[in-house]
Amino acid sequence: MWTEALSDEPIDYNIGIATGNGLFVIDVDDKGGKSGSRSLRNLEQSIGALPVTLTAGTPSGGWHIYLRADPKAWIPNSVGKLGEGLDIRGDGGYVVAPGSVIDDRSYTIEVDVDVADSFEEWTDLVSAPRPAERIAAPTIDLDLPEAVTAATKWLQRHAELAIEGAGGDATTIRVANRVLDHGISVDQGLDLMLDHWNDRCSPPWDADELRRKVENAERYRQSPVGAGSAELEFDDVSDEVGKADTLAQTEGHSPANEFPRATPADLSNPQEISKRHWIVEGLLFSTFLTGVIAPGGTGKTNFALALLLSIVTGRSEISGVPIKERTRAWYWNQEDDKDELRRRLAATAQLHRVAADDLLLDGTPALFLDSGVDQPLVLVSRGPGGKLAPTLAVDAVIQRIRINQIGVWIIDPLVEFHEADENNNPEMALVWRTVRRVAVEANCAVMVVAHTRKPLGASAEGHTGDVNSLRGAGAQGGVMRLAVTLSTMTAKEAAALKVPAGQKGRFVKVEGAKHNLTAKDAAPVWFENVGVVIANGEEVGAMRPAQFGLIAKARPPLGDRAEALLAAFWSALRKKRAFETYLSTEEWEAEAWPIWAEAGSSASKVRENIRKCRSSLEEKGVVKKEKRNQWVAIYPEGPEEPEVES
Numbered sequence: 001m002w003t004e005a006l007s008d009e010p011i012d013y014n015i016g017i018a019t020g021n022g023l024f025v026i027d028v029d030d031k032g033g034k035s036g037s038r039s040l041r042n043l044e045q046s047i048g049a050l051p052v053t054l055t056a057g058t059p060s061g062g063w064h065i066y067l068r069a070d071p072k073a074w075i076p077n078s079v080g081k082l083g084e085g086l087d088i089r090g091d092g093g094y095v096v097a098p099g100s101v102i103d104d105r106s107y108t109i110e111v112d113v114d115v116a117d118s119f120e121e122w123t124d125l126v127s128a129p130r131p132a133e134r135i136a137a138p139t140i141d142l143d144l145p146e147a148v149t150a151a152t153k154w155l156q157r158h159a160e161l162a163i164e165g166a167g168g169d170a171t172t173i174r175v176a177n178r179v180l181d182h183g184i185s186v187d188q189g190l191d192l193m194l195d196h197w198n199d200r201c202s203p204p205w206d207a208d209e210l211r212r213k214v215e216n217a218e219r220y221r222q223s224p225v226g227a228g229s230a231e232l233e234f235d236d237v238s239d240e241v242g243k244a245d246t247l248a249q250t251e252g253h254s255p256a257n258e259f260p261r262a263t264p265a266d267l268s269n270p271q272e273i274s275k276r277h278w279i280v281e282g283l284l285f286s287t288f289l290t291g292v293i294a295p296g297g298t299g300k301t302n303f304a305l306a307l308l309l310s311i312v313t314g315r316s317e318i319s320g321v322p323i324k325e326r327t328r329a330w331y332w333n334q335e336d337d338k339d340e341l342r343r344r345l346a347a348t349a350q351l352h353r354v355a356a357d358d359l360l361l362d363g364t365p366a367l368f369l370d371s372g373v374d375q376p377l378v379l380v381s382r383g384p385g386g387k388l389a390p391t392l393a394v395d396a397v398i399q400r401i402r403i404n405q406i407g408v409w410i411i412d413p414l415v416e417f418h419e420a421d422e423n424n425n426p427e428m429a430l431v432w433r434t435v436r437r438v439a440v441e442a443n444c445a446v447m448v449v450a451h452t453r454k455p456l457g458a459s460a461e462g463h464t465g466d467v468n469s470l471r472g473a474g475a476q477g478g479v480m481r482l483a484v485t486l487s488t489m490t491a492k493e494a495a496a497l498k499v500p501a502g503q504k505g506r507f508v509k510v511e512g513a514k515h516n517l518t519a520k521d522a523a524p525v526w527f528e529n530v531g532v533v534i535a536n537g538e539e540v541g542a543m544r545p546a547q548f549g550l551i552a553k554a555r556p557p558l559g560d561r562a563e564a565l566l567a568a569f570w571s572a573l574r575k576k577r578a579f580e581t582y583l584s585t586e587e588w589e590a591e592a593w594p595i596w597a598e599a600g601s602s603a604s605k606v607r608e609n610i611r612k613c614r615s616s617l618e619e620k621g622v623v624k625k626e627k628r629n630q631w632v633a634i635y636p637e638g639p640e641e642p643e644v645e646s
Contacts, residue, residue: 014100020091022071023115024126026050027087027095028063036062036085043082045392046383047125053116056098059105064095067118074130075123083385088126129220142185142226148192151182155196162201164426164433169213172205176217183226190214203429278324279311279407281576282512283482284445286407289436292449293470294486299508299529300449301341302543303486304331304410305348306527311408312359312366318352320525320545322574327407328361330400334372334416341369347532347540368404372416380418380431388420388427390434401442409438412449415471422472452485484510489526497526506530507546556620565613566622568592569633582630588614 019025028036044050056064062085069075075090082088089095096102098109159175162168175197179189190211198204205213218225277286284290294300310319314326333341348354359367370377381391401409411417414435420427432448439446452469469485487509489497494504511524526546531539558566572591573583589610597606614631617623623631 014102015097016094017097019089019093019095020075022069022073024067024069024075024088024090024118025093025095026063026065026067026082026126027058027089028065029058029060029085029087030062031060034085036083039083039086042383043086043125046381046389047121048119048392050122051116051119052111052113054109054113055111057108057110058096059102059107063110064107066115067122068115069118069123069127073123073127075127078126082125083383090126129216142183143188144183147183147226148188151179151184151189151192152196154178154182155192159197161197162205164203164429168201172201172210172213173217176214177221180214180218180221180225181223185225186211186214186218203426206426209426279327279445280307280319280321281324283321283484284311284408284447285482286443286445287440288445288481289432289439290445290447290481291470291483292447292486293452293483294449295452298486298488299527299541299543300486301333301336301344301412302348302529302541303508303510303527304333304412304447304449305344306352306543308367308408308410309348309352309354312361313354315352315354316574317545318354320527322576325407326361328366328368328405329408329410330368330370330404330406331410331412332370332372332377333412334376335413336371337373338369338371341371343534343536343538343540344542345369346534347542350534351530351532351542351544365404368406377411377417378419380420380434382419388430390430390437394434394438398438398442401438401444406442406444408445408447409442410447410449411435414448414450428472482512484512486510508543556622558617558620558622561613562617562622564595565592565610566617566633568595569623569631573633582632585629585631588631 017023017025026040028040030036050065050067054066056066058064075088077090077093078088080086096107098107100107155175159178160171162171162175176189176193179192180186184192190207193210193214194207198210278284279286292300292303307319307321308329308331310316310321310323311327311329314323316323331341336344359365377393377397378391379394379397380388382388397409400406414431415422417435418431420431422428435446435448438444451471470483489499489504489507489509491501491504493499493509494501494507499507506529508527508529509524510527527543528546529541529543532542533539568591569583569588572587576583576587589607592610593606596610614623618625621634623633625631
C-alpha cells in the first residue's frame, strides 16, 4: 500500500501497468449492456482459442487478459475495434493492476500463471504498421494535370494487381504509394485506382475498403506525397542508390533470393512433368474445384449419389462417366436430413446392384454421408463487426479428409455453407477460395453443387452449358476449373430424341459449362430419374444413365463378330473424358484391331472386315454416324434383350 512519506499514513493510490514493447492486454467489458465475453467467444471460434495466460478480474465483472508479442510489433490502443466490449491496451497504454481498489471493489488475479506468448493470429489481429517519422515534405502542388496523366498511364500499363491469398493487401498499399508518389492526393488517387486498376484485381476491392488502404498508405509512408513526381525526379539520389547497393550485398537480400523472382521457362525433359491426377477425367481432378450448377428440382442429389457410387466402386456404368481411379468419397448435404439421404442412397444402390460390401475399400469405409440439417457445416461466417472469415471447421474438414484418405468431397448446396452475401464479389470470392483451400491442402477433388439464377425469359434453356448462370456474384466462375450444368429435358429435345411428351420430365441433361483443363468438344449426357421400391416398402427416386433406345424397342440380336465390334466401341468410349458420347472411326478401329487381326491377314483386309461389320451395325440401327467421322451408340451397353417364347 502507498503511504505518505512523513506521516506513514496510507494513500489510496492504485497501481498501473504500462503496456507496450510486446505486452498487450485484452480488456473484456460486460457492463452497461456490452457483450465483451460474447465478442471474445466469436473471435476464438473464428481464429482460434487464446492460450492459458495471466488473467485478472475487474470490479465490473470483466477481464484483463495479458499476452506477450514480439517487442518489434506495434500494437495500438483501441476501443471496440475487435467487437463490442473488447478493448486493447498496447503501446502507450496502461491497465489497472491486480490489487488495486475502485469503489471498494478490487482487481483480482483469476488465472495465476505467467504471461503467455500470443498466437500469431491474435498478434496479427491487434497489431498495425508502426507510425513512421515523416520526412519534411517539399513544397509541391498536388493533382496537376500532367501528374494525373502519368499516374493513370502507370496504373493502366505497369501496376501489379492485387490477388487475394497472394499478398493482396501489401500489393494494394504498394500501388497506392506509387500513385501518391506522382503527386496525387488521397481522394484523387482513390478515384484513379477505382477507374483504372481496381476492376482487374481478384477480387476487386469495395470502394470503402480501398479508401482505407489509400489513407493508410498516406498515413504510414516515410516519404512525402509527390516524392516521385516529375518536379522531384532530378534530385540528387546518389545516397539512395548507395543504400540500395549495400542492401543488395547484405546476406539474405540478394536480388536472386528475393520474391518475386523471374523464372526462366523450361522445355527440357517434358516427360518428367507430373500427370494430372484425374479421378473422373474431364470432371474431377485432385486439388481442383468442379461446379455443378442446377436449378431446383433437377435431381442434383440423385446425380451426386450415382456419381459417388460410381467413384467408390470404380464402376463407370453407374454414372456413365469414365472412372480413372477408385477412391473414397464424402458427401455433405445441407438440404436433406440423414434419413432422406439414406433412402436415396438405398434406392440408387438397389438400382445399380451395389451391395454393402461394395462400399468398402481395402476393408475400410469408402463412402461417407452427412447431413447438415440438424447441425450445419459453416465454412465462412461473420464475426464481430460483420467481418467475413473462414471458420475453424475448415481445418477440421481438411483433417477428416486426410485421416480417412478421401479423394472426392462434394458439398450441396453452396449457399448453405457460408454467411456471405451471394451478390458480393469479394465475399463470394473468399467463399470459393476457402473451398479451394480444402482441395489443395487435403489433396482431393472438390465438387460444389450450386443453384442457378432465374433463367432468361423463364426458359429452362437459359442456363444450360453456361457457367455464368451460377446464382449471385460474377467472380465465382473464375475460381472453379471445371463446371457442368444440369437441366430438365425440353419439348424440343424430347422430340429430337423421340421421347414421349409425358415422359420428358424424367430426363436430365448434364452439359459441360467450363473446360479449363479439357477441350470443349464433349457432347451432353442424359440421365433418367426412376422410381425404386426399397426394403421399407417406399418408392424413392434414383438416377441412371438414360437408355433412349429401350424406350421404343429392345436391341436387335447380333452375331459374335458384331458383338465383339460393339464391345470395342464401348471399351474405347470408356477411355475418353466424362460426358463424351462420340467415338471417331480411328478410335473405334484402334480398339477393335487386336480382336479382328488374324495371323497372316493384311492390314487392308482387317480394315475392310471392320468396315463391313460396322456398316452392318449401322444398318440394324445399333450405331449411328452423327457427323463426319463421329459415331454414337443408339442402345445402352449390354446384351440384347432375350427373346420370349409365346
